[in-house]
Amino acid sequence: MTRIRPILTALLLGLTAVGHAETRATGDLGLVIERADGGLKMIETSGNTVLSSIEGLGDLSHASAVFSRDERFAYIFGRDGGLTKVDMLQGKIAKRIVQSGNSIGGAISQDGRLVAVSNYEPGGVRIFDADTLESVADLPADYGDGKLSKVVGLVDAPGNRFVYSLWDAGEIRIADMSDLANPKVRKFENIGKQPYDALITPDGRYYIAGLFGEDGLALLDLWQPDQGVRRILPDYGRNDEKMPVYKMPHLEGWAMAGDRAFVPAVGRNQVLIVNSNDWSEAGRLEVSGQPVFVMARPDGRQVWINFAFPNNDRIEVFDTLTLERITTLHPGKGVLHMEFEPRGEEVWVSVRDDDQLQIYDTATLKQVKTMPARKPSGIFLTHRAHKIGL
Amino acid sequence: MLASALALSTFAIAQAEPNPERQQELRQLLLHDCGSCHGLTLKGGLGPPLLPTTLHDKPAEYLAATIRYGRPGTPMPPWGPFVSDAEAMWLAKLLKEGVQ
Numbered sequence: 378m379t380r381i382r383p384i385l386t387a388l389l390l391g392l393t394a395v396g397h398a399e400t401r402a403t404g405d406l407g408l409v410i411e412r413a414d415g416g417l418k419m420i421e422t423s424g425n426t427v428l429s430s431i432e433g434l435g436d437l438s439h440a441s442a443v444f445s446r447d448e449r450f451a452y453i454f455g456r457d458g459g460l461t462k463v464d465m466l467q468g469k470i471a472k473r474i475v476q477s478g479n480s481i482g483g484a485i486s487q488d489g490r491l492v493a494v495s496n497y498e499p500g501g502v503r504i505f506d507a508d509t510l511e512s513v514a515d516l517p518a519d520y521g522d523g524k525l526s527k528v529v530g531l532v533d534a535p536g537n538r539f540v541y542s543l544w545d546a547g548e549i550r551i552a553d554m555s556d557l558a559n560p561k562v563r564k565f566e567n568i569g570k571q572p573y574d575a576l577i578t579p580d581g582r583y584y585i586a587g588l589f590g591e592d593g594l595a596l597l598d599l600w601q602p603d604q605g606v607r608r609i610l611p612d613y614g615r616n617d618e619k620m621p622v623y624k625m626p627h628l629e630g631w632a633m634a635g636d637r638a639f640v641p642a643v644g645r646n647q648v649l650i651v652n653s654n655d656w657s658e659a660g661r662l663e664v665s666g667q668p669v670f671v672m673a674r675p676d677g678r679q680v681w682i683n684f685a686f687p688n689n690d691r692i693e694v695f696d697t698l699t700l701e702r703i704t705t706l707h708p709g710k711g712v713l714h715m716e717f718e719p720r721g722e723e724v725w726v727s728v729r730d731d732d733q734l735q736i737y738d739t740a741t742l743k744q745v746k747t748m749p750a751r752k753p754s755g756i757f758l759t760h761r762a763h764k765i766g767l
Numbered sequence: 768m769l770a771s772a773l774a775l776s777t778f779a780i781a782q783a784e785p786n787p788e789r790q791q792e793l794r795q796l797l798l799h800d801c802g803s804c805h806g807l808t809l810k811g812g813l814g815p816p817l818l819p820t821t822l823h824d825k826p827a828e829y830l831a832a833t834i835r836y837g838r839p840g841t842p843m844p845p846w847g848p849f850v851s852d853a854e855a856m857w858l859a860k861l862l863k864e865g866v867q
């Protein structure tokens with residue numbers, strides 16, 4: 378009985394928070410970052426509504442979220458080093474710590490017990506108990522003569538490992554957390570200049586870091602790490618004059634259709650198409666700005682692309698079979714992020730300067746709903762809980 | 768190149784401040800677009816912090832030139848196509864005084 382009571386209380390509170398007259402599950406919930414106010418909007422995708430607002434998360438100017446395996450809790454990584462655990466049923470902060478001076482993102486381990494945060498200041502990765510947020514391990518990104526590198530592209534990988542890249546050092550590292558008392562870090566040096574972000578394929582096999590300081594991407598086969606890191610698409614921009622980059626692209630998830638993968642080119646109005654069988658270039662999409670996110674609809678039939686300043690007022694949608702542009706949408710100024718519903722029939726879009734969330738039907742490509750949100754950026758739905766690398 | 772940039776910026780001081788509507792746009796640009804690398808609170812990110820304490824020894828002209836022409840060899844892009852000399856100078860002074 379003593380065990381049951383807190384759960385009942387939580388459920389009741391959850392019901393109040395979400396306004397439903399029956400027991401609530403979390404599988405259709407999500408969070409939207411309100412970057413300027415340090416807040417979140419709790420959303421649900423069955424009826425496409427905003428359920429509540431959550432305040433007090435600090436500086437969310439570059440924030441992201443991962444979810445516990447039961448989809449009960451979200452972990453929000455804020456720019457100011459804040460790590461906040463949010464209760465999705467109660468719609469409130471369960472725990473919050475400030476673990477560094479400046480952080481960029483995070484990941485949750487395969488077993489769900491560890492949350493890792495990648496930090497700019499001090500450069501490195503810190504790992505926390507997912508339940509208590511107590512510190513478990515500190516992995517400084519030391520290189521050269523005791524310098525610390527900013528860390529980017531942190532993802533979870535099978536084997537209770539975390540994989541990440543060092544912006545300043547040009548390294549990829551694997552932290553094996555299968556023995557908590559004795560984390561093992563393996564370093565791969567000279568992977569290329571200024572890795573800016575990375576992704577892991579949905580099967581957890583390939584870790585791919587995008588390079589800002591030179592052309593191409595760095596690929597690590599986690600099934601065969603002894604083969605080391607190799608460069609793919611090494612000369613996609615050779616002999617071209619690079620345009621200035623007004624926003625770093627993101628490599629989130631793996632926009633994949635059949636054996637074609639789609640990734641943003643850096644400093645070019647192009648999306649690169651990669652043949653995932655041999656990692657050769659399989660073509661390019663010509664687009665109307667520098668791509669930031671290139672996201673595949675979950676069935677892989679469409680890719681949706683948003684853009685850096687000053688072309689951040691549009692989304693281009695391509696057919697992955699014909700490689701033709703299906704449409705260009707104009708949601709408004711400051712299109713920052715897109716998140717597909719789990720089976721892809723709708724997509725949520727954040728429009729920062731217009732303070733709006735918009736939902737589009739991906740078959741008709743028509744807007745179906747608009748909701749107010751304060752300077753929205755990242756949108757995170759709970760089904761990410763069960764995906765490697767998200 | 769830098770010398771001419773400085774000269775241009777110095778010339779810009781004599782120009783009028785942006786009007787209030789444009790000032791609002793520039794603040795928005797500073798917080799949200801510069802902020803994507805330097806942080807919304809300008810405490811730094813991939814780019815360095817842009818706080819009065821970290822900028823006090825850098826002349827406004829130098830900052831305005833950095834805004835207009837970027838920093839070759841770093842990810843800092845030139846904002847000249849979007850921001851005039853006078854506007855860059857206004858932004859530079861705002862940064863030195865503190866935005867908040």
